[in-house]
Amino acid sequence: MRSIYRGLAVVAAVAVAATVIVLALPSGPDEVVAGPVTAPPAAPASSAPAPTPTPSGTPTPTPSPSLSPIPTAVPSPGSSLAPGYTAMEALYADSRVPRLTGRVKRMALPRPAKRLVKDKRTGLAVPRLGRPWKQHGAAPFTSKQVLPPTRGSKLRGMLVTCPLPIMEQKSPRDTALLAARWTLNHHPKGSKISWLASQRVKTGWMLVYRVKYGKHSSRAAVVVMDGGMGKPGLAFVTVPDSQRKRWRDIGRVVSGVRVLG
Template identity: 50%
Template sequence: MLDGLGGTQGTQETDVAPTDEVAGTGAPEMTGTARGARPALRVVKPLKRSRIGDLRMKVVYRVLAVAVVLIAAAVAVVAGLLPSGSAEQPDEGRPGQIAAPSTAAPSSGPTSSAAVPAAASNPTAVSSPTAVSSPTAEAAPAPDDSAVKAALADPRVPELPADKRLGRLPGKASSSKSRISDEKSGVSLIRFGKPWKPYGASPFATRQVLPPVRGAGHRAMLVSCPVPTLVQATLKDTALIAARWTLNHHPKGGRISWVASQPIKDGWLLAYKVVYKMKGKARSSMAAVAVTEVAGSKPALVFVTIPDSQRTRWRDINTVATSIRPV
């Protein structure tokens, strides 16, 4: 209906209180006390709400509280696991200490039998490097007789004769000036005067030679060195292997013919002829090897050979055999 004042439509009076829906919209609220009275309009301010999305603050607070509780529980679980893990780490390093090398120096003597039960009852001794590196374990095994069999199977080397002493060889003994001390081999021997003379030792330790003779096939020489072959169980067998080796210093095709086999001071002597051909003519050399025990790891070898073209010097082989001494 018209209010009669400005031709505007009036507002209908109501006694109903505004609901939350109306109040929440911010629309004007109509109030009145009597019918026919002009209603008074009052603007009601909307309620302030803090929203995260469409959620109320109360809901947000509850979510945050739950999250804080969960985080605190997780931290407590992790904190409970860390001490147990760190306590096990030192124990894991202890087995390595058992295998640590012993600081005690290894004994230079033979291992006693009392050390065997101790090593069996003590795991540390078993795992220690010093327990397995005794001097007796490093000793080389005794050689077998394979080298001797190989030497005797060589058609150039006959079976060793029964022990027989070297007789006086033909010729005249050379004069002697002094002695030669071979520190490398551990022996000393005679040093002949003229016509012998020292010569370049390589590949030996010492060497003396006679003047070369045309047609002889090789040069007379007296040398010393550590045994250049495999050491055998006995000095006699070692001398056999060394005699075969000396064929490398004789003319090609040389064959051994034994002359003597006898013990000498701290060693063994083999004397022999080496028979060969030079330009179709039979030739020979008188030779001898002496193997002597010395302080070194290998015996000493003294080797002398003189061709038949210088047979007047063969007596020097007797002198050499009796002159060998340990240094």
């Protein structure tokens, strides 16, 4: 009997060992033995807070960060046109250019000049000013007259014509306002306008104004006129206070701009 019990014990032990081996080995070629569980790779750094685990161990969803309101575009003084604004809205937001009110009066104009500079690109003619004015290389304009430079100053008077360099408006007056603002690109930095005269001219509008920069200033004028070309023409004259004796020529210019034909 003892031999029988010993035999049964040996058989049982062998069966248990075989069972352990079967459990430890993969049951097929597509299965992999489970290894120790490792933490997943760290997630990339994020500004969002990590989820907070609940008592049951299930993480609660992290609330989405609130969206900041999109900033509204604001016209930048000196810029030609701020995004989202019309040309006139950008003009009215420019502190360098005051509103043109009814207090700005017409001015008495001298007789038109007989000697002219003809600009076929704009369809306009402007007075040919006498000495000390002289014609000069026009680029980037289409005609140009200048005063000789003054010692101690980089500024000098000039009279130029060119096709309208800004967006034409429905009103010739508004177009002239935008043109006057554009001329600040040709005055010293920090320049500001004050209006002296405003009036309608044949097929357009005329503005005369003072440009103040620091302790100095210039007198200037623009005439926007339809010369029958693809877009209106612009005549622009400016004279610094270092050449103030030639300020009277500004009236001669604005009275003498005319359409070719």
